[in-house]
Amino acid sequence: MSDVVDRRAGWTFLTNHARVLMAVAADPEMRLRDIAASIGITERAAQGIVSDLEEAGYLQRTRMGRRNHYQINPSAELRHHTEAGIPVQALLDMFRHRDLEQPGGLP
Numbered sequence: 384m385s386d387v388v389d390r391r392a393g394w395t396f397l398t399n400h401a402r403v404l405m406a407v408a409a410d411p412e413m414r415l416r417d418i419a420a421s422i423g424i425t426e427r428a429a430q431g432i433v434s435d436l437e438e439a440g441y442l443q444r445t446r447m448g449r450r451n452h453y454q455i456n457p458s459a460e461l462r463h464h465t466e467a468g469i470p471v472q473a474l475l476d477m478f479r480h481r482d483l484e485q486p487g488g489l490p
Contacts, residue, residue: 399424401474403432407442407453408475414450441471 402422406413413421419429433453436442439462443454457472 399428400432400435403429404436404441404455404471405475405478407433407436408455411453411455412447412450413453 399422403418406418406421410417415429415433416426418433419426422429424432433442433444437444439459440456441459442456445452445454455471455475457470457475459471460467461469461471461474
């Protein structure tokens with residue numbers, strides 16, 4: 384029975400890609416190490432996910448001095464065929480209220 388409980392506890396509805404995108408949307412100047420720490424992945428994994436999101440057109444990364452600034456493309460559409468035509472902004476809006484309730488959240 385404990386194997387079943389462990390397996391069930393190991394999955395989540397949102398992928399790390401979605402979580403990274405939401406972290407960047409909440410703070411476009413967030414450092415990779417902070418993104419990684421906030422969602423519980425390695426900095427290397429966060430870097431790979433940011434690269435994936437950039438290559439897919441979900442975000443643009445601009446170097447500003449020693450830091451990166453990220454800009455989300457809100458009209459980029461979700462990738463899975465069952466969500467065809469749904470802009471990524473819809474996903475971000477679903478979680479925006481949570482960020483507004485936290486200190487330092489979205490404006």
